[in-house]
Amino acid sequence: MIITKKRDFKELMGNIKNYKSFFLLGCSECATLCGTGGDPEIKSMKEALEAEGKNVTGSFVAKTGCQVLGTKVELKPFKDAISESDCILVMSCGAGTQTTVELFEDKPVYPTNDSMFLGNMTRMQIFDERCSLCGKCILDKTGGICPITACPKGLLNGPCGGTNDGKCEIGPEIECAWVRIYNRLKRIDKLEDIKNTAEPKDWSAHKKPMSLSAREKKSS
Amino acid sequence: MSFRNNLESGAFVVTAEIGPPKGTDIKDMLHHAKMLKGKLDAVNVTDNQSAVMRICSLAISKLLLDMGHEPILQMTCRDRNRIGLQSDLLGASVLGIKNVLCMTGDHPNAGDHKEAKPVYDVESVQLLGIVDSLNKGTDMMGNEMKGGTDFFQGAVVTPESNPIEPQLMKFEKKVSAGALFFQTQAIYDIKKFTDFMKFAKSFPVKILAGIVLLKSAGMANYMNKFVPGINVPQDLIDEIKNAGKENALDAGINIAARHIRQLRDDKICDGVHIMAIGAEDKVPLVMERAGLL
Numbered sequence: 001m002i003i004t005k006k007r008d009f010k011e012l013m014g015n016i017k018n019y020k021s022f023f024l025l026g027c028s029e030c031a032t033l034c035g036t037g038g039d040p041e042i043k044s045m046k047e048a049l050e051a052e053g054k055n056v057t058g059s060f061v062a063k064t065g066c067q068v069l070g071t072k073v074e075l076k077p078f079k080d081a082i083s084e085s086d087c088i089l090v091m092s093c094g095a096g097t098q099t100t101v102e103l104f105e106d107k108p109v110y111p112t113n114d115s116m117f118l119g120n121m122t123r124m125q126i127f128d129e130r131c132s133l134c135g136k137c138i139l140d141k142t143g144g145i146c147p148i149t150a151c152p153k154g155l156l157n158g159p160c161g162g163t164n165d166g167k168c169e170i171g172p173e174i175e176c177a178w179v180r181i182y183n184r185l186k187r188i189d190k191l192e193d194i195k196n197t198a199e200p201k202d203w204s205a206h207k208k209p210m211s212l213s214a215r216e217k218k219s220s
Numbered sequence: 221m222s223f224r225n226n227l228e229s230g231a232f233v234v235t236a237e238i239g240p241p242k243g244t245d246i247k248d249m250l251h252h253a254k255m256l257k258g259k260l261d262a263v264n265v266t267d268n269q270s271a272v273m274r275i276c277s278l279a280i281s282k283l284l285l286d287m288g289h290e291p292i293l294q295m296t297c298r299d300r301n302r303i304g305l306q307s308d309l310l311g312a313s314v315l316g317i318k319n320v321l322c323m324t325g326d327h328p329n330a331g332d333h334k335e336a337k338p339v340y341d342v343e344s345v346q347l348l349g350i351v352d353s354l355n356k357g358t359d360m361m362g363n364e365m366k367g368g369t370d371f372f373q374g375a376v377v378t379p380e381s382n383p384i385e386p387q388l389m390k391f392e393k394k395v396s397a398g399a400l401f402f403q404t405q406a407i408y409d410i411k412k413f414t415d416f417m418k419f420a421k422s423f424p425v426k427i428l429a430g431i432v433l434l435k436s437a438g439m440a441n442y443m444n445k446f447v448p449g450i451n452v453p454q455d456l457i458d459e460i461k462n463a464g465k466e467n468a469l470d471a472g473i474n475i476a477a478r479h480i481r482q483l484r485d486d487k488i489c490d491g492v493h494i495m496a497i498g499a500e501d502k503v504p505l506v507m508e509r510a511g512l513l
Contacts, residue, residue: 152327152329152338153298153324153327153338153340153343154340154343155340155343156343156345157343157345157346157390157393158345158387158389158390159381159386159387159390160324160343161324161376161378161381161387161448161449162327162448163386163387163448164382164448164449165382166382166383169326169327169330169448170327178386179383179386182383182385186385194389195389197345197346197349197396198345198346199349200302200341200342200346200350200360201341203341
């Protein structure tokens, strides 16, 4: 899921200081799991805004805020509340914010969260990055552990000289990705997977902006 | 004779490190370079070492070359993508630089521009492969070039990395990618280093042991605690401590000289790379006491 983090409230207030009334839009998927855009967070945002003398015209938690057409349909009953507001605050990820921008071209839209990374919830409210969305997966060659993501340098051929008792030179809280990969492949007897030199990565699979059509081509 | 020829002829070679300064005042650096002139087989020029922004390695390598030194251009992958690296390598070649040391490079987190976006488009093993391509007259994509390079390319290894197996795997990859010589992380335990050399000697590469001059017991303790792959044994720390504060550096010079002498006399490796880290003026003294001058 997309891990989001609540922005500093003062920073947010700085961004929206010229507006008086707001519609709040959350998301029931990642942002809810992250505690940044579900019902409780919308409630506390409403209270915080009202304490600052602002007005909340309405709110809604979209089922999947990055699903543009679905969100459009879901928001139909909130037409009036949205049009009464000076701007929309989106309490999900950057994709959710941009859904809202696409649906409401004439309305200012502000994110209340920072989008951090694609990761897993490993324990309640603890998130770890797992994937860099590089466009060409190499997990099949690295024991299912992604060095592009788990190694701060994204190394493809083994640990750097900074590896230290299984920890990373960046900080002891980070496990050395290449020690993890090595140990896992040793355990499953597949060390030969990393014996050959990995060539420089083809980053053209990651040209911005990316788009994909998963529709099946109609046969003519 | 060149660094390459000396190594290939089997001579015990000595290199030292020159760190380009931060800022354009290069007086001190030139002073150190003058002191070392004629004493070394080559001089390593660091590339924004520890991710601290300084004068580029290429410019200082060229200045040292003009002074009569033989530079080893250190090149990291932290600050340039594959286009920038190849372009700078071609530039180094036309400036007359013959040796290049390929490294991944310390993360910006270690330096004075922590907000920088790290590049790491390629890394040390792949950079060695890139140098190999340029030497063969094509760029890394296989495009023909008008004139190739003729670099003597090296890499680094940490013989006391823990765990050691992944480090040795990477060492082998560096050899396959074309590394012809290696400089090691600082070593202080000659017996452990000899064990590493038993492994390394099965490859057709030259190994220069890293010698970091100990300036105080505090420095040794600091490195033990914070620098990965460096283990200064307690008896050496005690030796410096027992020498007293005023003579600590002198004791450090003795240790470095003793290690160099042993590495050479027992033919343990092919040479040494002396890193004096701020005490470059002491390098000639280390060499003198090691019987190299």
